[in-house]
Amino acid sequence: MKESIWTRKPASAPARETLTREQIVRTAMTTLDAEGLAGLSIRKLAAKLGAGATSLYWHVPTKDDLIDLLIDEIWGEIDVPDPALAGWRNGALLFGHSLRAAVIRHHWLPEVMYTRPSMGPNAMALGSRGLVLFGAAGFTGKDLDYAMGSVMAYTLGTASAEVATREITRKSGVSLTEWAGEVLKQVDAVADEDMRESVRRRADRDLDTTFSESFTFGLEALLDGLETRVRN
Missing domain, CATH: 1.10.10.60 (Homeodomain-like)
Incomplete structure (x- = not known):
C-alpha cells in the first residue's frame, strides 16, 4: 500500500504562497x-x-x-455524543443518524470510502469517541470494536443504498416519490398476493419518510440486540 498523506511529511510551500x-x-x-x-x-x-x-x-x-x-x-462532521450526557443508547442513535445524514449530504462518499483506510485526525477522533460511547454500554475488548463496527456497518450500508436510489431518481429527472411509485406499480404486476399487500402498504407513502423510518427501525433493532448481548 502506498504511503498515506497522513504519514507522509508535507512539502514546504513557497513563502509567497497564499493558498491554504x-x-x-x-x-x-x-x-x-x-x-x-x-x-x-x-x-x-x-x-x-x-x-x-x-x-x-x-x-x-x-x-x-x-x-x-x-x-x-x-468524519469531522459526525456527532458522537458523550455517554455521560446522552447515555450510551441515545448516543448510539444520535451517532447513527448523524453518520447517515453525512453520507446522504455527501452522496459521492460511498464510491470512495471503501477504497482506502481512514486514518486522518478526524477519523481517529471519531473512533476514539465511539469506543468511549460503546464502552459505556459495557462492551470490552474485541466485542467493543465489533459493537461499534456493527452500528457503522449497518448505517453506512443502509445510507449507501439510499444514496444509490436517490442518484437514480436524480438522473431520471422525476421525483423520488414518482420513481418509487412506478417501481411499485411494476412490482405489483408480477408479485404474489403477499407481496402485493406489501406493495400496497408502501404505494402511497412519501419515500423520504419511509427511508427515515426504515433506518430507525433497523438501528433500534440492532441496538436491542447489542443491549441484550452485553447484559448476558
Whole structure:
C-alpha cells in the first residue's frame, strides 16, 4: 500500500504562497457535492480557486490525497455524543443518524470510502469517541470494536443504498416519490398476493419518510440486540 498523506511529511510551500489546504478542501467539497466525483480534477479546482495547478500541488500532491482529506473532513462532521450526557443508547442513535445524514449530504462518499483506510485526525477522533460511547454500554475488548463496527456497518450500508436510489431518481429527472411509485406499480404486476399487500402498504407513502423510518427501525433493532448481548 502506498504511503498515506497522513504519514507522509508535507512539502514546504513557497513563502509567497497564499493558498491554504483548508481553502482547497472547502472548494473541492462544494464541487463534489454538486457534481460528484466526475466533476473533480486538480486543474478544474485550481481554476475555481483562481490559482495555478502548481499551487494546489504544493498542498495536495495527488487527487487521491485530496480524496483522503475530503473523507476525513466528513468524519469531522459526525456527532458522537458523550455517554455521560446522552447515555450510551441515545448516543448510539444520535451517532447513527448523524453518520447517515453525512453520507446522504455527501452522496459521492460511498464510491470512495471503501477504497482506502481512514486514518486522518478526524477519523481517529471519531473512533476514539465511539469506543468511549460503546464502552459505556459495557462492551470490552474485541466485542467493543465489533459493537461499534456493527452500528457503522449497518448505517453506512443502509445510507449507501439510499444514496444509490436517490442518484437514480436524480438522473431520471422525476421525483423520488414518482420513481418509487412506478417501481411499485411494476412490482405489483408480477408479485404474489403477499407481496402485493406489501406493495400496497408502501404505494402511497412519501419515500423520504419511509427511508427515515426504515433506518430507525433497523438501528433500534440492532441496538436491542447489542443491549441484550452485553447484559448476558
